[in-house]
Amino acid sequence: MTPRWVVIAKVVVWAACLAPFGWLAVRVNFLPELLGANPVEEILDTCGKTALNLLMLTLAVTPIRRSTGINRLLSFRRLLGLFAFFYVVLHFSSYALLDLGLQWGTLLVDITERPYITVGFTALVLLVPLAATSTHALQRRLGRNWVKLHRLVYVVAVLGVVHYWWQVKSKADVGDPLFYAVVLALLFGARLLHYRSVHAKAAVPPANQRVEPPQAHEKPGH
Amino acid sequence: MSRRKLLAGAVAAGLLPSILSSVEAATIPANGEFTGITKWPDSTTDKVNSLEHIAGYNNYYEFGTDKADPARYAHTLKTKPWSVQVTGAAARTGTYTLEDILAPHSLQERIYRHRCVEAWSMVIPWDGFPLADLIKRFEPTSAAKYVQFFTLADPEQMPGVRRGYLEWPYREGLTIEEAMHPLTFVAVGIYGKVLPNQNGAPLRTVIPWKYGFKSTKSIVRIHFTEQRPQTSWNMAAPTEYGFYSNVNPEVDHPRWSQATEKRLGAGTSIFQLSAARIPTLMFNGYTEQVADLYRGLDLVKNY
Numbered sequence: 001m002t003p004r005w006v007v008i009a010k011v012v013v014w015a016a017c018l019a020p021f022g023w024l025a026v027r028v029n030f031l032p033e034l035l036g037a038n039p040v041e042e043i044l045d046t047c048g049k050t051a052l053n054l055l056m057l058t059l060a061v062t063p064i065r066r067s068t069g070i071n072r073l074l075s076f077r078r079l080l081g082l083f084a085f086f087y088v089v090l091h092f093s094s095y096a097l098l099d100l101g102l103q104w105g106t107l108l109v110d111i112t113e114r115p116y117i118t119v120g121f122t123a124l125v126l127l128v129p130l131a132a133t134s135t136h137a138l139q140r141r142l143g144r145n146w147v148k149l150h151r152l153v154y155v156v157a158v159l160g161v162v163h164y165w166w167q168v169k170s171k172a173d174v175g176d177p178l179f180y181a182v183v184l185a186l187l188f189g190a191r192l193l194h195y196r197s198v199h200a201k202a203a204v205p206p207a208n209q210r211v212e213p214p215q216a217h218e219k220p221g222h
Numbered sequence: 223m224s225r226r227k228l229l230a231g232a233v234a235a236g237l238l239p240s241i242l243s244s245v246e247a248a249t250i251p252a253n254g255e256f257t258g259i260t261k262w263p264d265s266t267t268d269k270v271n272s273l274e275h276i277a278g279y280n281n282y283y284e285f286g287t288d289k290a291d292p293a294r295y296a297h298t299l300k301t302k303p304w305s306v307q308v309t310g311a312a313a314r315t316g317t318y319t320l321e322d323i324l325a326p327h328s329l330q331e332r333i334y335r336h337r338c339v340e341a342w343s344m345v346i347p348w349d350g351f352p353l354a355d356l357i358k359r360f361e362p363t364s365a366a367k368y369v370q371f372f373t374l375a376d377p378e379q380m381p382g383v384r385r386g387y388l389e390w391p392y393r394e395g396l397t398i399e400e401a402m403h404p405l406t407f408v409a410v411g412i413y414g415k416v417l418p419n420q421n422g423a424p425l426r427t428v429i430p431w432k433y434g435f436k437s438t439k440s441i442v443r444i445h446f447t448e449q450r451p452q453t454s455w456n457m458a459a460p461t462e463y464g465f466y467s468n469v470n471p472e473v474d475h476p477r478w479s480q481a482t483e484k485r486l487g488a489g490t491s492i493f494q495l496s497a498a499r500i501p502t503l504m505f506n507g508y509t510e511q512v513a514d515l516y517r518g519l520d521l522v523k524n525y
Binding site for chain 1: 289
């Protein structure tokens with residue numbers, strides 16, 4: 001049986017993940033003046049930043065689970081990841097529909113010739129197979145391959161931060177993307193530490209005994 | 223020399239108190255509302271943006287880089303007293319008070335399209351007078367090939383200046399021909415009211431056929447020079463922002479297209495938002511008036 005705290009936490013996480021979308025929908029439909037002079041920019045910013053926040057949180061689940069030993073946290077990873085995908089799709093479709101007014105030619109030129117858009121679009125494309133294989137059934141069926149495939153999320157996170165960084169107008173104004181870059185570096189750092197400690201435990205022969213190191217028994221976690 | 227010019231010269235030279243110069247003299251009104259503004263016949267008939275949008279969505283990095291920052295923080299800007307230094311290749315250099323600057327000019331409302339280099343645009347009813355009328359009073363010499371403008375850079379009043387977003391003070395420049403062009407405007411008001419601080423109070427330039435950053439807000443110095451002057455955005459990113467920066471749908475910004483623009487203020491329904499992207503016009507639609515300035519110039523190289 002699912003513990004009570006997990007049920008409550010799931011409800012809270014769902015509400016928190018839907019809140020930015022809900023607030024956007026309320027403003028678009030009922031309080032347009034709160035969106036300011038450039039509503040499309042506000043919509044794009046909200047969806048883009050929420051997607052990045054959720055990507056970082058998704059990547060934070062595993063290190064937090066390892067350090068706290070609360071394995072139940074794993075069941076939140078998929079939820080957060082799928083909401084990140086939701087906001088990435090919303091971000092892109094707002095760009096194509098609301099910003100460009102579905103000018104397909106411009107969209108194509110943007111994707112192929114504007115590096116920050118190329119990078120952002122690549123992140124979206126790479127997220128599609130991850131979202132498509134996120135069910136428990138497919139996770140079991142794909143086994144090791146599922147783990148390998150889902151390592152793409154690291155690439156997506158890096159591309160997301162680069163996408164944000166490359167559109168800053170003044171070089172001195174990289175504060176916000178820098179914040180995400182630092183968070184991402186910390187998340188990578190936590191994984192590196194874990195990987196090294198696992199290897200150290202698995203294979204540290206005394207220096208005076210020349211033996212072949214054993215094959216890695218434990219695979220680095222996701 | 224006309225009587226008016228003579229008077230203007232005398233006022234500029236400090237020979238006459240400005241109050242005597244003309245009955246239609248522009249002054250900064252105590253209640254914030256200008257009177258006696260005439261309407262320019264060539265104003266655009268496009269739908270004008272609301273004051274709320276014009277004064278709520280600004281690039282004025284001296285107050286922060288978010289579009290809402292200037293409206294949030296510009297209240298600390300002190301526009302009274304204000305003076306403008308005139309330096310370089312001109313006969314009448316020196317320091318002029320804002321009252322001296324405005325005195326001989328009568329105000330006109332001009333509704334111009336405003337195209338930002340970031341590919342959004344607004345339509346703004348400026349109140350002011352042609353820059354040429356002001357420049358003539360300083361009697362630039364034949365060495366004055368360019369005019370450079372400087373914005374105030376006071377870290378006490380401007381939180382953004384404490385951070386190195388750009389090379390402060392903000393500086394911009396025009397050729398003397400561009401500066402003397404009848405469309406080049408000095409704005410002191412919007413919608414008949416004194417300029418909001420975030421829009422560049424107490425006086426700013428408006429050059430409607432160039433990207434918005436070519437205009438200079440809260441001007442404290444005007445410099446006449448023979449050399450092409452430094453300009454802040456060009457110093458920050460020379461491959462992205464050239465000296466001319468004329469609105470040109472055929473020359474893209476390295477990071478985005480300039481072929482179209484988002485006209486702000488169209489409404490927030492999905493249909494209105496998606497329809498708000500419109501083609502960008504050469505010289506922002508002022509080709510007929512300004513094309514002669516650039517005859518024979520390669521506008522791709524001279525972006």
